Amino acid sequence: MSDAPKQKKKGGGMKLIIILLVGLVLGGAGAAGGLYAAGAFSPKDEGPKEDPNKPVLVLKGEDAEAIATAHAAPEGEHGVSGGHAPGKGIDLPAPQNPTAYQATYFQMQAPFTSNMADSDAFAQISIAISTYYDMRVVEALKTHEMAIRSQVLMMLAQQPQEALATPQGKQDLQKKIRIVINDVLKQKTGYGGVDNVYFTNFVIQ
Known part of the structure; x- marks a missing residue:
């Protein structure tokens, strides 16, 4: 009889931990999604773009x-x-x-x-x-x-x-x-x- 309350208390503590973990995971995913939408994460192969206004070399025969x-x-x-x-x-x-x-x-x-x-x-x-x-x-x-x-x-x-x-x-x-x-x-x-x-x-x- 004396063990029943202790078991119930332990189960409640586990539920609280699980709820906190789920909250952290969802919060992290939301933050990551916000950063991605803002352009914080860009493809690795996307380097600096060439300035289209930079003068270019003129091959012979070109104008x-x-x-x-x-x-x-x-x-x-x-x-x-x-x-x-x-x-x-x-x-x-x-x-x-x-x-x-x-x-x-x-x-x-x-x-x-x-x-x-x-x-x-x-x-x-x-x-x-x-x-x-x-x-x-x-x-x-x-x-x-x-x-x-x-x-x-x-x-x-x-x-x-x-x-x-x-x-x-x-x-x-x-x-x-x-x-x-x-x-x-x-x-x-x-x-x-x-x-x-x-x-x-x-x-x-």
Whole structure:
């Protein structure tokens, strides 16, 4: 007789434990379902998506302008062609086999004129750029020409006259201008894309 109440008490305790466990399982399943619906769990094979607005390489025989038009973003989106992420940006790599791609050339309209860093002389240069990417790079150059000119002129004013008088100095200046232009494009549009810079006129007086 004395054992009956104890048995009844034990059974009630087991029911309470089972109810708690069921509640935890259902609560966990509900939370997991909520997270899945919110996109917290994504397939492992789904990596970062390629930005559709990034300029693409132009194979020989292709039309750089047609490719840019085909990839153009809807009106009103950010960037030169829309969708670019302004800021630090990324470099667009030069092609491994340049002979397979079409180079596009663009002449900057006005010359760059600046005093030299160590003399009363001044340099006046005209430049053209080349790119293996579609016309969105050229359109970016046109859109952000004022920012590009400002940065190139500031860099040019820091160059000593003696250095620019040598072929090596001129080659070094070409590389510096290319870096400056790509940096401006990356800041403004998210991407660079200028492959090379050419002097179409170079005068030091």
